Amino acid sequence: MNRLEELGRRVAEEQDRALIGVERRATVRRRVLGSASSATRRRAVRVLAVVAAAAALVLAIVALRGSRERAMTFTVGDDAGSAGAWISAPSDRSVDLRFSDGSALVADPAARVRVAAVDAHGAHVVVEAGALDAAVVRRAATSWRFGAGPFDVRVIGTAFRLAWDPEATRFTMVMREGSVLISGGIAGAGQALVAGEVLVADVARGTLERRPVLAPSVPSASVIVEEPVVVAPPAPAAPEKPAVAIAGWRRLAAEGKYVEALESAEKHGFSSLCASLDAPGLYQLGEVARLARNHARATEALTTLRKRFPGDARSAHAAFALGRVAFDGKGAYSEAATWFETYLREQPNGAFAREASGRVIEAHQRAGSVGAARAAAERYLATWPDGPHAGLARTIVKN
Template sequence: MKRLAELGAEVSASLEEARTRGDAMSRVRAKIVAREVPHLRATRHRRRAYPNLRLGAAAALALAAAIALTAFFAWPHKPLEAQGVEAESPPSLSFIVGEGSHELPGATGAFIAAPEAAETRVQFSDGSTLRLAPDARLRVAEVARNGARVLVESGTVHVSVVHRDDTRWSVAAGPFEVQVTGTQFDVVYDPASSSLAVRMTEGSVVVHGCGLLGAEGRRLTTGEQLEVSCKDKTSSASAPDTSPDDTATPDGEQTRSKASTPSTVRPAEPSPSAQPTVRTSKSERIDTSRSVVDLARKGSHAEAMTAAEANGFDTTCAALSGPELLLLGDAARYAGRFDRATEALEIARRRFAGSDAAATAAFELGRIAMDVRRELTVAGDHFETYLRERPTGSLAREALGRAIEARSRAGDSARAERLAVRYLAAYPDGPHAKLARKLSSADPDPRTP
């Protein structure tokens, strides 16, 4: 109110000054008019009042504007969010795959594979990193402004997440999930045995999965290790040895007189499941198939398989679309049911031949044949099937690289070389480029002196 009073005083002074100037001008005009002919005096008299009116109107407008501005800035304002106006959201994280001249922009959902003899780094814009050990494979499934969700397909991955107040990261591997806020650890996943190992370097994580770690999961801190196997229904953890029996060597290194003893974690008792009900209605069978899809999307892989088999696996597959069959195949793989995964993928190829889903099913069949069953020739056939059906598809680079691996390891060097030449022509800096150059005599590495 004090500021408003000051503005009012300033406006009053301006008005008085304007009025004084107006009176002076009026007196001057009166003298001029007195010398003019009489018939012009009336006209000049009417015009004489106009300048004062204009000055008064301008002053009134200035006063109104001053009052409005004072009220606007003095009145308490709500933040934009409270007014229903959303502030611009911070951008999601981005990431780069590879290092140096081999760096490539990362794509959400794309497969990232480390070659057989070298590591591969994934660098995120927040400073977090993933380092894939040789032959490890993963996907960055989702990214947000404060974290990401990573799916480890197989192998060993070193995870280093930069901690912030709202950091939200998760690393999934088959039926397992590791919740991360800011830490460093190694995760090792073997899809054939559906087993997971987590080795902590620093920080803490919470591991869930398989119903073996309790409803709230198992918390691990610096130095602890955890090994879990869904197939064997076993779980064991070991803590760092902090006993006083450690002695220092002259080099300052620690030697232990006894090894730390793993403490066995007792598996949680499985909750009793209701007996499956026999379905006779077609609409009921479709509803059950929908629930299978919902469970798979939520990551409840074992539950999805239980529901699919209770409903009849063939019946469930018959009610699903091509993309849903791929989802069911993923759930079966993550649950360690590779027989069911193969069945779902083969149904997708038969029912939806020529579609994107059928081509992706061929790629997934190749992965099962190569990573789980070690059937290299069969794997190569599946990968090349994908390439024939989708030569420029989203999985083409990975399919071509894995086809080279499969043919080379199966001893089919001539075919591996032809694929290697093709790979170098399309992806000279791809993750399999080093292997391709090794196999291809027609395209030596130009960076080698």
């Protein structure tokens, strides 16, 4: 049944109920009027019927619109999903997310994602680390967004694979059906990607590559592409620590085994690694600790990076990561706001500028700093009026 038929059905039901009421009121009216002419009584009934029908039409439209505007629901595996909650897939299996509109996501083992918001038209999904496969159902007014690092993906109805490696700051998008618009970071204002194309963005190197999907060597029902991997920088010379020890935690990190990677780093001296690694290695170590949810070790590695390499671009990236540790890990929202603002001071046009600006709004709001949240929201809207935090920013400005 299409929307017009549904509207007609509801109008008919409301009219039937209204006319029953009209007949009852007409009976009462006849008793009251008594001597009134039959023509007068008929006119009164007709007027009441028209008024009731009009009211029924309005009620039906409102009811139908209300049913259409209800936010979608979703499940994570067999459990009901909750917007805003982080979803961490186990290291040995994937996790299915199914939405009430028929759309579905499959998060790879060890992936970490968050359904930040859900409404009647779609969802805003954040990929913190790892990869997912998505099949989004096209409907009227469909509006889905996927965020990964500094990148924002707008989706109408399509199937694709998205991967984000936070340590290597590498974004990969493989289109299977439909098309998307990718913006943010080195993607700029927008990169349209269509079925059969791959986009790989390396934030650290500042490179953006587009190419056709590699044809599979054997027939397959799905697209076969090379999986994104962590490109680890060379280990520095450290005679007191075997190179195999450094390679060990990096290899585990590349496999998405962040807890095991951190354990490996601890066995060979976490603080010693902080003192010997170069800037890329320190940033990677800090991200491993953050993703393993060891906030103390993440803070140690990232603050060491900022002290040892103050002029390196990754020093600013470390400030952004420290903001995430404070916000997502410790719930220290004022501290998080300070770190995000530090990143923006050091790299106002950096790869994470838009995301940091949005997280500043969230941090001030949760810290109860109303004035600071409003000021941050106004700055955000002036720069990114269509960004992923624009809805939150407008709500704060209006209030």
